[in-house]
Amino acid sequence: MTDGSDIQAGVPAAPSSEGRQPLTLINVREGAFGARGDTSGYDGLVDRVHMPGASERPYGEWFDGVVDILTELLGDAADDAIEYVVVDRGELTLYIAREHLVAVCQHLRDDQDLRFEMCLGVSGVHYPADTGRELHAVYPLQSITHNRRLRLEVAVADGDARIPSVTSVYPMNNWHERETWDFFGIVFDGHPSLARIEMPDDWVGHPQRKDYPLGGIPVEYKGAEIPSPDERRQYR
Amino acid sequence: MSTQTAHATGAFVEDPDAPEYTVYGGDWTEVVDEAKRLGQQRIVVNMGPQHPSTHGVLRVMLEIEGETVTETRAGIGYLHTGIEKNMEYRTWTQGVTFCTRMDYVASMSQELVYCLGIEKLLGITDDIPERASVLRVLMAELTRIGSHLVAVGTGGNELGATTIMTTAFVGREETFRVIEAITGLRTNNNYIRPGGVSQGLPEDGIAQLRAMIPKVRAKLDELVALQLKNPILQLRLKNVAELNLSACMALGITGPMLRATGLPYDLRKSEPYCGYETYDFQIPTSTDQDAWSRMVLRMEECYESLKIVEQCTDRLEQLGDGPVMVADKKIAWPAQLALGPDGQGNSLDHIRHIMGESMEALIHHFKLVTEGFDVPAGQVYQAIEGPKGLLGVHLVSDGGTKPWRAHFRDPGFNNLQALGIMCEGGQVADVVVAIASIDMVLGGVDR
Numbered sequence: 001m002t003d004g005s006d007i008q009a010g011v012p013a014a015p016s017s018e019g020r021q022p023l024t025l026i027n028v029r030e031g032a033f034g035a036r037g038d039t040s041g042y043d044g045l046v047d048r049v050h051m052p053g054a055s056e057r058p059y060g061e062w063f064d065g066v067v068d069i070l071t072e073l074l075g076d077a078a079d080d081a082i083e084y085v086v087v088d089r090g091e092l093t094l095y096i097a098r099e100h101l102v103a104v105c106q107h108l109r110d111d112q113d114l115r116f117e118m119c120l121g122v123s124g125v126h127y128p129a130d131t132g133r134e135l136h137a138v139y140p141l142q143s144i145t146h147n148r149r150l151r152l153e154v155a156v157a158d159g160d161a162r163i164p165s166v167t168s169v170y171p172m173n174n175w176h177e178r179e180t181w182d183f184f185g186i187v188f189d190g191h192p193s194l195a196r197i198e199m200p201d202d203w204v205g206h207p208q209r210k211d212y213p214l215g216g217i218p219v220e221y222k223g224a225e226i227p228s229p230d231e232r233r234q235y236r
Numbered sequence: 237m238s239t240q241t242a243h244a245t246g247a248f249v250e251d252p253d254a255p256e257y258t259v260y261g262g263d264w265t266e267v268v269d270e271a272k273r274l275g276q277q278r279i280v281v282n283m284g285p286q287h288p289s290t291h292g293v294l295r296v297m298l299e300i301e302g303e304t305v306t307e308t309r310a311g312i313g314y315l316h317t318g319i320e321k322n323m324e325y326r327t328w329t330q331g332v333t334f335c336t337r338m339d340y341v342a343s344m345s346q347e348l349v350y351c352l353g354i355e356k357l358l359g360i361t362d363d364i365p366e367r368a369s370v371l372r373v374l375m376a377e378l379t380r381i382g383s384h385l386v387a388v389g390t391g392g393n394e395l396g397a398t399t400i401m402t403t404a405f406v407g408r409e410e411t412f413r414v415i416e417a418i419t420g421l422r423t424n425n426n427y428i429r430p431g432g433v434s435q436g437l438p439e440d441g442i443a444q445l446r447a448m449i450p451k452v453r454a455k456l457d458e459l460v461a462l463q464l465k466n467p468i469l470q471l472r473l474k475n476v477a478e479l480n481l482s483a484c485m486a487l488g489i490t491g492p493m494l495r496a497t498g499l500p501y502d503l504r505k506s507e508p509y510c511g512y513e514t515y516d517f518q519i520p521t522s523t524d525q526d527a528w529s530r531m532v533l534r535m536e537e538c539y540e541s542l543k544i545v546e547q548c549t550d551r552l553e554q555l556g557d558g559p560v561m562v563a564d565k566k567i568a569w570p571a572q573l574a575l576g577p578d579g580q581g582n583s584l585d586h587i588r589h590i591m592g593e594s595m596e597a598l599i600h601h602f603k604l605v606t607e608g609f610d611v612p613a614g615q616v617y618q619a620i621e622g623p624k625g626l627l628g629v630h631l632v633s634d635g636g637t638k639p640w641r642a643h644f645r646d647p648g649f650n651n652l653q654a655l656g657i658m659c660e661g662g663q664v665a666d667v668v669v670a671i672a673s674i675d676m677v678l679g680g681v682d683r
Binding site (some may be wrong): 027120121170207 | 261312313316318321325326356357359485487488489490501506596607608613614617619628630632634635636637640643645649650652682
């Protein structure tokens with residue numbers, strides 16, 4: 001987690017995130033172009049880009065009710081379990097401490113006023129600049145009964161990328177967790193068979209991480225050489 | 237856990253004593269007799285990875301006892317092309333050309349969910365011109381008809397009923413003709429763009445749509461007549477590959493498979509987007525929860541989609557000419573397309589304007605096409621009802637001109653998990669029926 005001193009002018013303002021404590025550092029952009037030493041004059045530009053920060057109550061819509069019920073069900077563990085709550089672009093995100101993830105999912109699925117019956121998978125995201133919270137696992141939950149959707153987000157450090165598997169609560173997440181292990185290297189403890197799913201079994205590395213190169217070779221076209229897409233001079 | 241034994245779907249266990257036979261083709265009864273004679277206890281069969289009766293390159297590992305399947309496991313990844321990774325290196329607009337190629341029989345559904353996600357990130361959802369929304373609904377429904385016809389057609393072909401396939405494909409071709417006239421391409425259209433669609437209807441667009449609808453309906457009627465009274469098809473599909481509601485909920489199944497268990501869950505009704513709440517259509521359901529009911533549901537959905545296409549045509553006629561792209565020039569794609577004598581291409585008026593008349597217009601065009609537009613930092617989840625079920629996208633922006641992360645929840649990827657529960661305990665021949673009734677496309681599953 002980063003402290004508030006990181007915020008700087010020039011950060012693109014997300015809708016309705018004014019005055020919030022920024023919590024997830026998405027990226028630190030340097031310069032205006034992909035190539036270093038450019039002549040545009042923007043070579044020394046440093047942009048620290050954050051996710052919209054924690055929201056204050058009232059959250060609006062049905063969000064307050066769901067957070068209240070979940071807090072009540074979790075009891076004493078609630079403060080540890082729910083790190084903070086973000087409401088952005090009409091969507092509710094709960095940042096959950098990993099050791100409480102399965103309990104949170106269990107309550108969200110089983111309580112009649114919550115009833116999030118379906119987990120729509122788990123999407124990994126890699127934020128290499130967010131020291132200590134580099135890897136995020138994002139779980140969109142869908143309630144068919146109440147027609148609602150919310151998002152759970154769990155952040156772990158790159159060196160200790162372990163998250164308990166939610167397959168005991170949401171069996172449909174079996175393949176999704178395998179995919180996130182395959183692409184990001186997040187280990188889901190308690191998964192029945194955490195094997196690679198898209199890449200070959202003997203593949204080295206986790207391709208969706210930001211430090212994993214896209215690959216590709218330069219291509220010659222009419223005498224000029226075009227670099228591969230990740231080597232090209234590009235706008236930032 | 238007890239000690240692990242060698243198992244088709246479990247972890248690989250080295251057993252030097254296990255006899256192993258490698259068979260390339262041959263008469264199946266001879267293979268079985270030979271295995272019996274040698275006292276072989278278990279037979280593991282690899283179906284695929286290049287089997288004509290799977291929708292793409294799928295490998296199915298079956299453990300069988302006689303003709304009964306005892307264990308099933310699906311091996312995927314053969315069509316993984318790193319689309320999500322590639323999208324991180326292209327602008328938001330270029331990303332459309334990538335996501336349209338995932339599930340290649342439902343191209344424009346994926347364009348739609350991706351663009352709706354970007355628009356939510358930009359906060360311009362309400363600024364999309366009505367004409368663009370109607371065109372999006374029109375394309376989404378034509379895509380649904382095409383996807384369902386492929387599902388039903390190839391499903392029939394896999395059972396040996398080639399006529400079902402040819403009839404379905406002729407019907408799909410009718411939709412393609414109009415789609416090509418409007419978007420320029422039959423599939424992988426790159427038509428729906430962030431902020432709207434790439435272009436409006438051609439001059440005779442309404443007339444083409446009006447001419448297409450009865451042709452497609454006639455093909456649907458022909459297909460229904462061919463299938464629904466066919467005793468062989470009934471014997472092959474009825475009470476086969478059953479999946480009940482509780483199994484669907486445990487495995488997160490959506491789309492026609494879920495609706496075949498009686499739950500009318502469809503995002504076009506529960507979470508309307510693009511103005512679906514203003515169209516008149518029904519959500520067909522069934523309670524038979526077998527392969528037959530899924531096929532019938534897909535046919536019924538095609539008729540409902542055709543109703544929506546008719547309503548879209550009426551609305552487009554009423555709306556007349558107008559913008560199909562958001563008014564904000566910092567987002568709207570500057571290039572204009574027009575129909576020329578050699579097919580579609582750049583509009584000559586637009587080329588004349590930027591090359592001959594306005595330096596600023598040229599700069600604007602160049603900047604937006606090469607650099608793209610900034611999307612404010614944040615994340616969104618957008619879901620729509622794709623032909624195969626709930627199609628979702630998780631988008632993260634770092635405030636730049638490219639996605640920080642784009643992740644698609646392909647309904648086929650999720651639904652394919654049900655293959656085991658649908659096949660185990662059934663006949664080997666019914667595995668193909670189960671795969672066809674899931675209706676996944678491996679391009680979308682593997683991405």
